[in-house]
Amino acid sequence: MNIEKIRKDTRFCEDKLFLNSAGSSLVPAIVTQKMKEFLDAEEEIGGYKLVETRIEEIKEFNIEIGKLLNAKAANISYAYSATDAYSKALSCIPWKAGDVIITTNNDYTSNFLQFINLENRFGVVIKRIDSLEDGDLNIAHLEQLILEKRPTLIAVTEIPTNSGLIQDIVAVGEICAREDILYLVDACQSVGQIPVDVQKIKCDFLTATGRKFMRGPRGTGFLFASDRILERGYSPLCLDGAGAEWTAHNKYKLQPTAQRFTLFELPFASLIGLKEATRYANEVGLENIAAQNQKIGTQLRGNLSAIPGVQLHDKGDRLASIITFTKEGISKEQMIAGLDDHRVFYSLSSRQHAVIDFEEKGLDWVIRFSPHYFNTLEEMDRVAEIVERI
Ligand SMILES: Cc1ncc(COP(=O)(O)O)c(C=O)c1O
Structure with missing residues (x-):
């Protein structure tokens, strides 16, 4: 991975410590350039x-x-x-009591x-798998x-918004395939951060956003719908002329592809932006990105855990590039002021983002750092020094 080139492509990464790719990342310059054009x-x-x-260029989005x-x-x-992708997936199912x-x-x-x-x-009825x-x-x-319950749907978020946990979506997928149960995966924090392979996951639906680890523009995302979904004739509740053809007074014919989930009116400049961000990520390579993220994430976790009073709150066997922590005796306001003073870009996660997890951990808020492959090991040291001084 050519980190020098990657940082050059990330035009505004030098004047700040940008650690908020789980919120909304910095887009590569080529993304903005293509959208402006x-x-x-x-x-x-x-x-x-x-x-x-530009129809051929637009089709490259799906490719x-x-x-x-x-x-x-x-x-x-x-x-x-x-969320748009997720609600379209849920709306395919004819829910009943x-x-x-x-x-x-x-x-x-x-x-x-x-x-x-x-x-x-x-x-x-909503049931939750024990942790x-x-x-x-x-x-x-x-x-x-x-x-016991013969569920209609199993729905799993791979990486939650509020911690570095990675849930085993492949193990769940094996079971869903064996039991023929519909399987919906939220890969919003995974795509662009780690490899995501729908053949391995064996999911029916997978949803994601563009602005986070994908490094695309805001207002973008995507939905994957499996062949099984398409062949069985599932369709979203909200259709328009792009997703189906109105054939008779009370009839329509669905598009055979996942185009049935798309509406006619699209923000094409943004679509081109996410296409370009995806092309960029594919070119750098998701294995390379994940390896670099492991490196910088491990360094940051190590640095933070060595600071007296700092508590890391991420659980799980495998950890993602989302690092959450608090510091004993330091209020939310003090932490925010201390980080803002040094141009650290981060997120504050609070109870309303993950009621169950926060209750279990006995917390009201955590600071969330989410470094990405354009960050450096040296930045991980610098931000830890800032946290130490707060
Ligand atoms: C795990 C997860 N799923 C879904 C979403 C929703 O994404 P969007 O705001 O693009 O709908 C988020 C946003 O933070 C998220 O972290």
């Missing part, structure tokens, strides 16, 4: 004509995301965000909000829940 052309000839003339996920282009659909969703203690806020909505509206002492999923408990 597209918008300039749109100003010149108008949106419809531009899409007509690049397909490469990223080891999927076919036909199984990919643009989404406005991870008593249907069971099995999820985890560490699934994302908006996923839980949607499950609760399904519970309130349709009488869907083991070290934070990992209790797979024996999942097997037991399946036997």
Whole structure:
């Protein structure tokens, strides 16, 4: 990995300590450049004509995301965000009272909000897989829940928003495939950070956003829908003329591909931006990115844990590039002021982001650092010195 080139491509990484790729990362310069070019052309000839003339470039979106996920282009659909992709997936299922969703203690806020909505509206039942002492999923408990409840859907977030835990989505996928249960994976914090392979995961749906470790623009994301979903005729509740053809008074014909999840009206400049960010990530290579993330993440965890009073709050056998901590005797306000003073970019995670996890840990807030491969080992030392002085 050519870190010098990568940092040069990340034009504004030198004047700050940017550790917020789990929030919204810094995009490579080429992403902004491609989006600006597209918008300039749109100003010149108008949106419809531009899409007509750039159709091949637009199609590359599905091809690049397909490469990223080891999927076919036909199984990919643009989404406005991870939550948009997630709600489209959930809306495919004809929910009825008593249907069971099995999820985890560490699934994302908006996923839980949607499950609760399904519970309130349709009488869907939500069950959670127990966590083991070290934070990992209790797979024996999942097997037991399946036997007892025969769930309609199993939904697992691989890396939660609020900690460095990596949940074993491959182990869950094996069970879903064996039991023929629909499987929805939230890979929002995984894509762009570690390799994600839908053939290995064996999921029916996978959802993600563009702005985080993918380093794409805001307002972008994508949905993967498996062949099984397409062949069985699942479709999102909200369709338009891009997803289906209106064939008779009371009939329509679905697009055979995951295009059925796309709407006609898309922010094409942003789509081009995420396509370019994905091409960039594919070129650097996800194995390389993950290896560099391991290196800098381990260094930062080691540095922070050596500081008197600092407590790290991430659990799990394998840890992601999300590092959460507090410091004894230091208030939230003091921590924020201390980091802001030194141009450290980070996130504050609070209870509302992950009620179950925060309650279990007895915390109200944590500082979240999320370094990415454009960060350096030297930056990991510098930020730890800043935390030590707060
Ligand atoms: C694990 C996880 N899933 C889903 C989301 C939602 O992403 P979006 O805001 O793009 O809908 C987030 C955002 O932080 C997340 O961390």
